[in-house]
Amino acid sequence: MTTTCRFTDPVLAHFLDGEFSHPSETPPAAELAGHLGDCDACQDALARGRRLDALLASDSRLEADHATVERLISAVEAVTAQPEPVTSSTGKWATRTALVAAGFAAAFLLQLFSGSDRATPDPDSTVAARQPTPEHTTPPRRSPDVASPTLGPKRPWLPRPRSRPAMATTAAAVRQLEHHASAHELARDLAPMTALRAFTLGQSLAGDLESTAQAIADGVRLEAVAALARSRHPHALPALASVLAHEPGNELLGAMVQRARDQAGLDRRVAQALDLRDTNEQLLGLAAMLGSDRLDASLRRVVEGDPAVANRVADAVALVAFRPGRVKLLLTLWSDLQTRGLERSASLVEGPSAAEARARRWFAALPSTATTELVREARRTGNAGQRRRCLLALAARGDAAATDYLLDVAHGPRFEEGLLAAHALGQCPAEEVAGRLRFELRRSRRPELLLAALASSRFPAMGEWLAELDATAEEKRFLLVGRFHFEQFEIAAKLFRNAHLQSAF
Amino acid sequence: MDADVSRQPATGRCTPEELELLDQLRAGERAAFQSLVKPHVASLLAMGRRLTGDHQWAEDLTQETLVRAYKGISGFRGDASLRTWLFRIQTRLAAEPDRWRRRDRMSSLTGIDVPDHLGPAPQEPTLQRELRDRLDEAMERLTSRQRAALHLRAVEGLDYSAVARAMGCRPGAARMLVLAARRRVLERMGRYLTP
Numbered sequence: 033m034t035t036t037c038r039f040t041d042p043v044l045a046h047f048l049d050g051e052f053s054h055p056s057e058t059p060p061a062a063e064l065a066g067h068l069g070d071c072d073a074c075q076d077a078l079a080r081g082r083r084l085d086a087l088l089a090s091d092s093r094l095e096a097d098h099a100t101v102e103r104l105i106s107a108v109e110a111v112t113a114q115p116e117p118v119t120s121s122t123g124k125w126a127t128r129t130a131l132v133a134a135g136f137a138a139a140f141l142l143q144l145f146s147g148s149d150r151a152t153p154d155p156d157s158t159v160a161a162r163q164p165t166p167e168h169t170t171p172p173r174r175s176p177d178v179a180s181p182t183l184g185p186k187r188p189w190l191p192r193p194r195s196r197p198a199m200a201t202t203a204a205a206v207r208q209l210e211h212h213a214s215a216h217e218l219a220r221d222l223a224p225m226t227a228l229r230a231f232t233l234g235q236s237l238a239g240d241l242e243s244t245a246q247a248i249a250d251g252v253r254l255e256a257v258a259a260l261a262r263s264r265h266p267h268a269l270p271a272l273a274s275v276l277a278h279e280p281g282n283e284l285l286g287a288m289v290q291r292a293r294d295q296a297g298l299d300r301r302v303a304q305a306l307d308l309r310d311t312n313e314q315l316l317g318l319a320a321m322l323g324s325d326r327l328d329a330s331l332r333r334v335v336e337g338d339p340a341v342a343n344r345v346a347d348a349v350a351l352v353a354f355r356p357g358r359v360k361l362l363l364t365l366w367s368d369l370q371t372r373g374l375e376r377s378a379s380l381v382e383g384p385s386a387a388e389a390r391a392r393r394w395f396a397a398l399p400s401t402a403t404t405e406l407v408r409e410a411r412r413t414g415n416a417g418q419r420r421r422c423l424l425a426l427a428a429r430g431d432a433a434a435t436d437y438l439l440d441v442a443h444g445p446r447f448e449e450g451l452l453a454a455h456a457l458g459q460c461p462a463e464e465v466a467g468r469l470r471f472e473l474r475r476s477r478r479p480e481l482l483l484a485a486l487a488s489s490r491f492p493a494m495g496e497w498l499a500e501l502d503a504t505a506e507e508k509r510f511l512l513v514g515r516f517h518f519e520q521f522e523i524a525a526k527l528f529r530n531a532h533l534q535s536a537f
Numbered sequence: 538m539d540a541d542v543s544r545q546p547a548t549g550r551c552t553p554e555e556l557e558l559l560d561q562l563r564a565g566e567r568a569a570f571q572s573l574v575k576p577h578v579a580s581l582l583a584m585g586r587r588l589t590g591d592h593q594w595a596e597d598l599t600q601e602t603l604v605r606a607y608k609g610i611s612g613f614r615g616d617a618s619l620r621t622w623l624f625r626i627q628t629r630l631a632a633e634p635d636r637w638r639r640r641d642r643m644s645s646l647t648g649i650d651v652p653d654h655l656g657p658a659p660q661e662p663t664l665q666r667e668l669r670d671r672l673d674e675a676m677e678r679l680t681s682r683q684r685a686a687l688h689l690r691a692v693e694g695l696d697y698s699a700v701a702r703a704m705g706c707r708p709g710a711a712r713m714l715v716l717a718a719r720r721r722v723l724e725r726m727g728r729y730l731t732p
Contacts, residue, residue: 094583108603340632
């Protein structure tokens with residue numbers, strides 16, 4: 033709808049939306065109505081806009097048939113009738129494993145009982161010699177996969193490959209390729225499809241055979257990932273993102289990401305796609321997994337435009353293919369969300385619970401090096417908000433590797449940060465921090481914080497200590513529960529302070 | 538297609554029939570929920586297909602939307618349009634697909650597809666199919682919020698205040714989302730739409 037006239041897009045959009053139905057009542061409308069009679073560019077822009085709306089509204093593929101609606105309604109009724117739907121993935125996998133085991137057992141038994149001539153074919157024997165003898169009253173069991181005796185030696189029986197659903201990828205790509213006329217373009221476009229087929233082959237092998245096939249399959253899939261990462265085909269990038277997004281978190285995913293990182297120019301292409309505001313979640317995941325300064329900058333721009341994707345970025349960063357330095361990206365995203373007020377929460381400033389929940393979601397699953405990065409960032413920064421975020425993130429991780437730093441802050445002059453640091457200490461395992469905390473109690477200016485941390489870490493001797501405490505039974509029960517979230521931790525610290533525990537311990 | 542499942546026109550508030558069904562639902566008649574949402578399911582499916590580009594995921598999204606609506610119906614006072622409220626739930630869910638996408642579907646081999654847009658329509662003429670493909674491609678380039686806003690305005694015919702309620706933003710922001718979406722789609726496929 034872009035025109036070169038003084039009438040800008042918004043004005044034309046008003047007209048397109050029918051909001052200037054009474055031109056005489058709105059001066060710009062009357063002026064525009066007059067202008068439209070003379071200006072071809074504006075007429076074209078309006079016509080294109082109308083045609084687009086009509087095209088969108090007439091898209092028959094969006095229509096739902098009666099059966100689909102009825103099926104959905106029935107499904108919703110079934111779900112709502114059962115408040116807690118049963119989704120036992122463990123049971124499902126147990127069933128699958130049992131079925132696979134049964135399949136292999138059946139294959140083994142079939143091999144055992146279907147005659148020794150099949151197990152060790154004699155290369156010198158003639159075809160006639162392998163024909164069933166008259167004393168074989170029962171013909172040998174034959175699978176459709178087994179070659180006919182007249183066509184050559186029989187192959188040992190193997191389980192049939194599972195039937196695979198047709199790959200939508202290929203169909204979509206083929207439809208796209210129909211548009212390409214030249215053989216050169218066709219050859220170039222086929223490359224990523226070949227890679228995808230290789231990926232499928234690997235998946236198929238891995239699904240049906242044992243560890244040897246798994247190793248081969250992994251190799252095939254790694255090569256397929258490398259081919260997709262190198263390719264400049266418009267479908268290659270989404271395909272690569274999709275492949276990595278659907279790979280379960282394991283070592284192979286790490287190797288795949290590393291292989292993709294090794295391909296020159298990939299991060300530039302991903303960054304370009306992100307800068308075009310292609311916020312496909314799989315592409316976001318790919319960008320977060322690959323990780324580079326360029327991609328981090330692009331991710332930040334995307335999150336600024338659509339804060340809802342921040343959680344998705346955080347999830348992708350936490351994958352096994354963790355690259356050092358990504359903690360900074362998460363902290364920056366968190367800061368952006370807070371300071372720009374882009375959160376959809378009621379207030380612009382997160383309360384401790386919301387911040388704690390965010391930290392747990394974003395930082396708890398990161399690998400161990402993240403603790404070191406958080407401590408380094410907290411020591412380096414002069415920004416109180418950033419330090420606060422680091423402390424909440426450390427609390428979410430519950431990693432005793434940060435004990436030294438957390439104790440420094442707990443003894444330090446800033447009370448709120450001391451409280452956060454003690455809360456983080458309380459999230460660490462008691463066996464790793466209790467001895468240190470007990471020692472530090474003697475020199476601490478605020479022992480109630482360390483006592484609350486001990487209680488939060490579920491220090492075993494806390495029950496005996498609390499027996500001597502001047503507190504109600506209800507308060508003691510509360511202190512014994514441990515693993516406090518931040519608000520509870522504050523209450524615990526106040527209880528210890530009010531009970532004059534210095535004398536009690 | 539039956540009349541009761543076809544897409545319904547947008548209204549600003551709950552109709553008296555909907556209010557009556559809401560009362561029945563609050564009184565414990567679960568069956569009233571079906572009558573309440575059935576007229577809107579087709580619209581939700583269409584929106585789901587536009588947002589996800591996939592029929593199966595669209596059904597998942599719509600189903601989850603309806604389940605959330607059922608659970609949250611006690612908080613719906615009926616001041617606003619039920620339809621807008623349902624769209625609001627759907628757009629929020631669409632922003633966080635991890636909350637409704639089924640893992641078993643994602644782990645299947647069909648999961649490794651290049652975006653297949655909205656599926657083939659072989660009976661369509663070639664030019665029309667090309668136009669649809671270009672439209673899908675252009676829509677895929679939009680952010681999910683832009684896509685949702687444009688769909689609500691152009692397909693569902695909601696006014697900007699209703700689009701804003703469905704998107705959880707102000708009417709001015711909704712207008713800007715639609716404007717930006719139209720501009721970007723037209724930039725990509727303008728020559729196909731030239732009269």
